[in-house]
Amino acid sequence: MLSIKDIVPAALNNITTQFILLDKGKVATEGQSKTCLALVADESAAVHFQFWGEECDLFKPGDIIRLTNGIFSYNRNHLLLRAGKRGSIEKVGEFTMTYVETPNISEMRWVPDANNSKKYVQEAVISPYSRIFPPML
Amino acid sequence: MASKLLQLAPHEAENHLELSLRQAFQLLEPKLRPPFPLKILTSDECPDLTRAILYGALTETHLAKTHIKHLHATVSDGYVLFVNLLARIVNELYDKLAETAKTQVLWAAGEMVDVSAVGFSGLLVSLLRQIVGGDFGSGNLWLCFEMVSLFLGKWDCLLEEDPLILTSALYNFLRLLADHCRATVDSRLDALKRLEIEFCVKMLREQFGLCLKFGRDLIRLLQDLVHVPEFRAIWRDLVSNPREFGVAGFLDVAQIYSMRTSSRYFSLRLTPEAETQLRFMLTHVKFGNQKRHQTWFASKFFCSPERETLIVDIVRFICCAHYPPREIIHSNTIPRWAVIGWLLKSCRKNYVEANAKLALFYDWLFFDERVDKVKNIEPALSLMVHSIPHYIELTHALLEFLFLLVDNYDMEQKDMIANRVSSSFTLLINQGLSRNLENLTSGEIIPPPLKEKLRCFLSDTRVGTAQEIQPSKTLGHLIPMEVGTALPEEHLTDV
Numbered sequence: 231m232l233s234i235k236d237i238v239p240a241a242l243n244n245i246t247t248q249f250i251l252l253d254k255g256k257v258a259t260e261g262q263s264k265t266c267l268a269l270v271a272d273e274s275a276a277v278h279f280q281f282w283g284e285e286c287d288l289f290k291p292g293d294i295i296r297l298t299n300g301i302f303s304y305n306r307n308h309l310l311l312r313a314g315k316r317g318s319i320e321k322v323g324e325f326t327m328t329y330v331e332t333p334n335i336s337e338m339r340w341v342p343d344a345n346n347s348k349k350y351v352q353e354a355v356i357s358p359y360s361r362i363f364p365p366m367l
Numbered sequence: 368m369a370s371k372l373l374q375l376a377p378h379e380a381e382n383h384l385e386l387s388l389r390q391a392f393q394l395l396e397p398k399l400r401p402p403f404p405l406k407i408l409t410s411d412e413c414p415d416l417t418r419a420i421l422y423g424a425l426t427e428t429h430l431a432k433t434h435i436k437h438l439h440a441t442v443s444d445g446y447v448l449f450v451n452l453l454a455r456i457v458n459e460l461y462d463k464l465a466e467t468a469k470t471q472v473l474w475a476a477g478e479m480v481d482v483s484a485v486g487f488s489g490l491l492v493s494l495l496r497q498i499v500g501g502d503f504g505s506g507n508l509w510l511c512f513e514m515v516s517l518f519l520g521k522w523d524c525l526l527e528e529d530p531l532i533l534t535s536a537l538y539n540f541l542r543l544l545a546d547h548c549r550a551t552v553d554s555r556l557d558a559l560k561r562l563e564i565e566f567c568v569k570m571l572r573e574q575f576g577l578c579l580k581f582g583r584d585l586i587r588l589l590q591d592l593v594h595v596p597e598f599r600a601i602w603r604d605l606v607s608n609p610r611e612f613g614v615a616g617f618l619d620v621a622q623i624y625s626m627r628t629s630s631r632y633f634s635l636r637l638t639p640e641a642e643t644q645l646r647f648m649l650t651h652v653k654f655g656n657q658k659r660h661q662t663w664f665a666s667k668f669f670c671s672p673e674r675e676t677l678i679v680d681i682v683r684f685i686c687c688a689h690y691p692p693r694e695i696i697h698s699n700t701i702p703r704w705a706v707i708g709w710l711l712k713s714c715r716k717n718y719v720e721a722n723a724k725l726a727l728f729y730d731w732l733f734f735d736e737r738v739d740k741v742k743n744i745e746p747a748l749s750l751m752v753h754s755i756p757h758y759i760e761l762t763h764a765l766l767e768f769l770f771l772l773v774d775n776y777d778m779e780q781k782d783m784i785a786n787r788v789s790s791s792f793t794l795l796i797n798q799g800l801s802r803n804l805e806n807l808t809s810g811e812i813i814p815p816p817l818k819e820k821l822r823c824f825l826s827d828t829r830v831g832t833a834q835e836i837q838p839s840k841t842l843g844h845l846i847p848m849e850v851g852t853a854l855p856e857e858h859l860t861d862v
Contacts, residue, residue, distance in 0.1 A: 291659070292660075319378070321380060324663075
């Protein structure tokens with residue numbers, strides 16, 4: 231089980247992690263499918279998550295979600311965590327999880343590792359908090 | 368073909384409890400049909416068979432009686448495992464149960480009462496806690512109806528086996544009845560209210576000695592029902608003819624004030640889920656970071672105006688049934704007073720807010736160091752003090768309400784109540800809140816009339832051992848719910 235702060239962008243479906251859904255944006259369409267952007271987090275970090283299709287309506291803020299075989303990659307310039315074709319998400323609980331909203335790994339600039347161009351490393355912080363879902367004060 | 372136990376939404380993970388029951392059922396299904404094997408089961412085999420029987424009883428309605436007979440024939444632990452599993456299903460999964468399974472759960476609970484199964488009271492409490500006050504959906508009203516019918520139908524057995532469960536039921540139905548009476552005229556509720564009234568009146572008239580075990584919150588709950596004719600009659604007798612209740616030593620309704628209500632009653636009106644979420648908030652959520660958790664809690668539990676009455680029960684619960692340990696108090700976890708402040712601000716209805724403030728101050732009015740706990744009264748003062756200066760209107764409102772209570776709650780006992788409120792202030796000051804308290808009494812923070820009254824309470828020289836409660840000499844007026852708004856004539860007790 232990965233902590234969110236340890237997730238790196240890759241073209242691989244190997245991310246298994248658990249987080250709490252903090253906020254959901256409006257449902258949009260991408261091609262044939264419904265999509266919905268969301269802010270999710272665990273105790274180590276936050277990230278932007280993309281729901282697809284039916285997922286958009288089923289999950290609500292406060293839900294604790296387990297992601298299996300997910301992917302963290304660029305989708306139209308947004309760095310997003312999602313289930314992808316080979317992954318899945320399910321609701322495992324509600325409410326009883328603490329979280330942080332910073333750092334947000336979607337709001338980082340990532341560059342290929344100098345030693346291994348297949349791996350990515352954090353180069354800079356674009357914004358400490360999500361610019362799409364600012365913290366609730 | 369067994370129907371499903373749970374109705375899970377497509378995105379929900381499988382549940383371990385349900386899985387363990389279903390797997391046992393699938394494994395042992397051939398052994399669940401008569402003729403039942405006569406060999407004695409080993410202690411290893413019993414739990415699996417119990418799980419299998421439970422699953423069968425809840426999902427095979429037409430075979431349920433057979434399953435229970437099988438249970439009676441094979442039980443060797445006083446039904447402990449069966450009842451515990453059933454209680455766990457209710458606590459953890461009630462909302463997700465299929466409709467037929469809910470009916471079966473109620474039926475199985477009745478069966479367990481009939482055999483005086485070990486732990487049946489815990490099961491009944493679990494079921495009572497699933498009834499949501501202020502939820503007038505048919506499912507919830509059905510559960511309420513079934514439970515009050517069960518308590519009336521199995522009265523003799525319950526009285527003999529575990530009389531205290533009847534006091535838990537009384538707490539529940541008095542509280543629920545107050546919510547049901549507030550609902551706009553709805554004929555579905557008439558039959559239910561009649562049963563609730565029947566149960567409560569039976570308890571009060573026939574088992575008053577048991578009711579007294581409740582303690583002072585009995586008065587708080589009964590006051591919300593003053594406008595119901597059957598309860599008006601009970602009030603009349605309580606105030607003018609206490610001997611009518613036939614309890615030796617009970618001579619005056621004011622005696623009830625001196626009995627602290629056990630904290631176990633205050634979780635009765637919260638679902639296990641609400642309790643879990645509240646305790647989580649008060650244990651893990653940092654002060655300053657609580658907004659999201661509060662929004663989720665409110666949207667789940669106060670989603671409609673009628674369900675707001677839960678706030679009253681939550682305030683009482685936080686004051687009296689949740690004591691954060693020292694490490695939590697000294698950490699930056701959100702404190703109890705802050706959660707209560709949020710709850711009070713969430714009230715949209717005047718009477719809910721008034722009842723919530725009464726719940727907050729209730730133990731202040733009768734505080735006796737010998738039986739009461741300072742932790743029950745601390746949140747109110749902390750809230751008043753910490754609201755200075757940014758939420759000063761709340762401090763004013765709370766002080767005003769407290770003084771209003773002292774003057775009007777029970778006019779016959781005004782001196783005693785004033786004395787007890789003084790004690791409460793003094794005890795809390797001795798606990799070290801005095802520095803901030805000076806903000807209240809000095810300077811221009813609060814208006815002069817309030818400041819004067821507060822000074823009186825803080826310097827009261829009668830503080831010491833609590834004065835004994837003097838018996839009422841004449842009939843008192845007891846305060847109706849609409850404190851702070853115009854008092855409708857018909858709500859005043861008319862004795």
